Amino acid sequence: MLNTFKQAPFYLDEQAIKWVKDTYKNFTTEQKIGQLFNLMVMQNSPDELAMIKKIQPGAITKFVTGSLETEINTINKIRHLSNTPLLISSDLEGGSMSFSFGAQVPNQLALAGLNDKKAVDYCTNVIAQEAKLLGINWSFTPVIDINKKFKSAIVGTRSYGSDIHLIKSMSQANIKILQQNNIAATVKHWPGEGFDDRDQHLVTTVNPMTKDQWDQSFGKLYQSAINNDVKAVMSAHIALPQYTKLYEDNQEQWWRPASINKHLNQTLLRDELGFNGLVVSDASTMAGVSSFSNRETVCVETIENGCDMLLFCQDPLQDFDFLLNGLRNGQLSEARLEQSVLRILAMKASLNLHHPSQDLSVDAFKQLTQSDYAKNIKKINRSTPHLVKNKSDFLPITVESKKRVLIISEGIKNIFSPHPIPLQVNEMLIKKGFEVVEFKAGISLQPENYDWILYLFSNESGLLKSRIYIDWLSLHAGFMESMYRPWVDLPTVMVSFGHPYLLYDAPSVPVYINAYCPNSDVQQAVVDALVGEINFNDQAAIDPFCGLDQLKY
Template sequence: MTEPLSLSPFNLAPDDIAWVRATLARLSSTQKVGQLFNFATFGNDQQPIRALNRLQPGGMHRFMGPDLAEGWRATRLALEENEVPLLISGDIEGGNTSFPFITPLPNQMGVAACADLDLTTRLAAVVAAECRALGFNWSYTPVVDLNHAFRSAVVGTRSFGSDVTTVREQSLAYIRELQRHGVAATAKHWPGEGYDDRDQHLATTINPLSMAQWEASFGAIYRAVIDAGVMSVMSAHIALPAWIRHKRGHSAPQREDFQPASTSALLTRELLRDELGFNGLVVSDATTMAGIVSWAERKELVPSVIENGCDMFLFSRTPEQDVQFMLDGLRSGALSEQRLEQAVTRVLALKAALGLHRKSLDERLPPLAETERCLRAPTHQALARQMAAQSITLVKDTEQLLPLRPERHRRVVLVRQPFKAFFPGSPEPSVEPLLASLRAEGFELREFDTAQPPSRDNADLMLYLVGNEATPTASHIYLDWYALHGDIRGAMTRYWRDLPCLMISFGQPYFLYDAPGVPAYINTYSCVEPVQEALLHKLLGREGFTGVSPVDAFCGQEAARF
C-alpha cells in the first residue's frame, strides 16, 4: 500500500515520514489534542502567547501589532517555547489586509485587474519572502471564491473575480510560487463562497448551486488547485445542500442540508477527500463566527469539527475551555481515536513538508536585522508600484471628464465615505496622500457641506471617494446617500447634471448599482499608497488606464453604462 504521506501535497521522504510517525508516537493524548488547535494572537503582548504556549498548540495565527520589533519578539517567544515546531499562519491577502511594515501590495481583485499571470507569480514570491522574514510559514491565501452576489461585503476584493477561468489560473500561479518558496498556501472558502450575499461571520451561508453547476465552477477550481499540490484547504461555515441531498437521496428540505462544511462529514470527508482526492491538511474557518457557533452548542461543536473532517480547529475565545471540550469529546467518543490520529498526522506532515523539524530557530524566524532588510525591499516596492498602476480601472467616462486640469476643475468638493481597517493590526486606510497631491497640483479642495451646497458658482468638480475593501460583519455593500449628502433631501439629490462628477472606489467595485448615472467612475480596489500615487498620474492624464475589471462593475444594469 502506498504511504499517503509520500504523496502530494506532502511528498515526504522516508526520513520525514519517520519523524512524523515518531513524533506522533511520543505525544500523549493531551499533547495530540493540543496539535489540533491554531489559536489567534492579537497584538504583541507576550503574556497571552505564554498562556497559549502552555497548551502546546499546533499553530498560532498572528495578528501582529504595529511595532515590528515587538511583533518579532512575540513571534520568537512562540517559537522558542514549543518543542514541536509551530505552524505560524496569517491572512496575507494584500491591500488593507496587511501590516504597516510590509510592502503594500494589491489585494486579490487588484491583482486580477492587472490581467498578467507573470505579475501574479512575482507578487507571490514577494509575499513568500516577507512571510518567511516575519516567521509565517502558512498563508491563508488564496481566496478561490467567485464574485456572483455583488452585494456581499465579505467576498468582493478578497477574490480574483467572477470568472471561473480567471480565478483558477490566478490561484494556480499564486499557489505554485508561494509554495515553491516554502510557504504553505490555503485554498478558501470550501465548498465555495460568493453566491449568497450574506456573510458567514454573521450567519451560515448557502451555496445554492446544483451539483452540475458546482462542478463547472467551484469543482473545477478545487480540482485544479488540488492537482497543483495546494497544501491546505479551509473548510468554511458554508452549506452545499445539493451535495447533501444527492448523498442522502431526499428532496424535501431538512436541517442537515444546511449544515456548515466545517462540521459536515459529507462535505469535508466525502466530497473533498473522497471525491476530489485531497490528501493535504483541512483547517476549519474561524470557529468564533456566527456561521458555526449558531449551529450547535460549543461542547458538541468543538469535537465535531475534527471528527467530521477538519484536521485543525481555528481560533477560540476561550482556548483552555475548547481544549477541555476536545478532550471530553475524545473520552466520550464524540471524537474518535482514529480521527485524532489522522488529524494530528496531517498537522505533523505539513510541518515536515515545510521542513520545520529540520530548521533552526533562526531559519524559522530570521534575526530582526535580516527581517528589516527584507520587508519593503526596493525590488518589492517597485513591484507594488507597477501592479498598482496596472490595476486601476476606468469603468466609464461618458462625458470625457478626464484628464482633470486645475484650470478647469480647480474648486473641488469632496464627498467621502468613512474608511475602516479590515483585520486587527491592519493600517488605518486613508486617502490623505492623494488629497495632498491634488492640492500640490493646484486644486482647491473642500468637504461637502449641506450649509453650502455645491453649485456652478462655487465648485468646478464633485469628487466622490468611496469604497472599503471586503469587510467581515459589514453585511452588505451599498452607498448611503443620506450619510454622503447629509440629510434626507440631500439623499435624493444628484449633482451630476449641474456639475462635473467623478466617483472613485478605493475598495469594492460595485457602487454603480447605487449610482448608475454618475458620468465618470474608477475602481482602484484598495487605497494603499502605491495605488494613490498611480491614481494621481492617471487622473491628470500622465498615464493611461490599463486595469481590466475582474467583475461586471455595472452589476448587470445596462443603464449604468450611460
C-alpha cells in the first residue's frame, strides 16, 4: 500500500514514504486508534486541550473565534501537545465562515453568480493565505453539491449553484489554489447533496438518482476532483439507494448513509472512481447517522466501511473505547485500521508536516492584513448582488422623491449567535439622506407614513436550520398584519443577504435582490446600487424563481 502513496493525490517521495512507514511501525495500537479521530475545538477550553493530550488525535477541526491572539496561542498549544504532527481542518467556505479578523470573502454561490473563475482563484488564495498563518492545513471545501431542491437550507449559498459545468470549473479552481498553498482540499458532501430538501444534521437525506443519472452529474464532479488530485473526500450521511440496491437485497440497507456504507465508500468511490486519498466522515454526531445505528456501531462501521477518519465525538473517551473494543472483537479489522492510519500519515507527509515547523505568530498575521493581499476583495464583494426583479423600473431610488423608508428586518441569523445581529443598511441609508424608520411590533404599516418599504433578510445556508423561509407572522408581528402585503400600496424592495429563494414566499414582491451574504462591503454595495451609484449583477448561478413562472411577476 505504501507504494500507492507515490501516486495521486499524495505524490510522496522516498523520504516521506519512510517517515510514514517508520511512524506507523512505532505506533502502539492505542496510538493508531487515536489517529482515526478528528476532534472539534470550538471553545479553546482547558478540557478540549486535555482531551487532545490524552487521545492524541490525528486531526482537529478549529472553529475560529473573534480573537486572533486567542486563536494563535491555542493552536500553538495544541501543536505542542501532539506527539505526531496534526491535521488542522476548518470550513473555509467564505461568507459567514470568513475569519472576523481577516478579509470578508464571498460565499460560493455569490462567487458562482459572477461566472468568473479568476474571482474564485483570487478569493481562495486570500482565504488560504490567512488559513496558513492560523495553522490550518486542511479545508473542508469545495462544496460540490447541486442546488436542485430550492427548499434545502443546507445547500443554497454554500454551493456553486446548479450548473454542472460551472460547479466543475469553480471547484477545480478551489482545489488547485488551496493545494498550491499546501492546504489539503476536500470535496463534499459524498455521494452528492441537493436533491433532498432536508438536512443531514437532522435526518438521513437521500440522493434519488439512478446510477446513470449519478454518473452524468455527481459522478462527473467527483471524477473531475479526483483527476485534479483532491486529497480528501467527506463522506456524508446521504443515502444513494439506487446504487446500494445493486449490492443489497435487504431494502432497509438501501437507505444506509454513505458515512457507514461500504458500497459507496469502497466500491463506488475507490474502486470505480479510483480515489486514493483520505476519506473523512461528516460529523458523526449528526442525526443523519446517529438515527441509523447506536453510537458504538456508528463508530466502528464508519472506519470499517470505508472512512479513514471519524469527525467529531459525543464523548471522545467512550468513542475511543468503542473503536479499541471493536478492534479486539474483530468488528474493526486490522486491515482497515492499517489502511486508514497509513492514509492519514500519507496526507500529513504530502503537506510536509513531517518536517519541523516554527510556532505561529500573531505579528505574521497582522503583517499579512496590512499588506495588499486582499486588495480586490471589496471590488469582488461589490459586484455580487443580483437584481432579480425590478417591476415598473422602480430602481434606482432617489432620496428627493422617496425620502421616507420603513425597514422591516429580523437581522442576521447565525446558528452560533443566540440573538440576531443587526444589519448596517439602516445607517448606510441615513448617510445617503433617507429618513429611516425601523419596524417594531405596534408600528403602523399605513402607506401614508412612508414613501417605500425595504425588507431585509439575512440567513445564509447552514446547519440545523431545517427550512429557511419568510415567517410573516413573526416578521409583521401580528395575526392580521401577517396577511398584509404592503407592495399593493407602496413601492417595496426585498433583499436577501443569504438564502436565494425567498421569492417563493413573496412571489409578487415587485423588486427583489439576492445579495447572498451580509458582510459590510456587500451591504454597502446594495445601498449604493439601490440609488444608482453602481450597477447590480445581472447573472445568477441558480434559478431564483424556483422553477415557478408565478414568481416572475
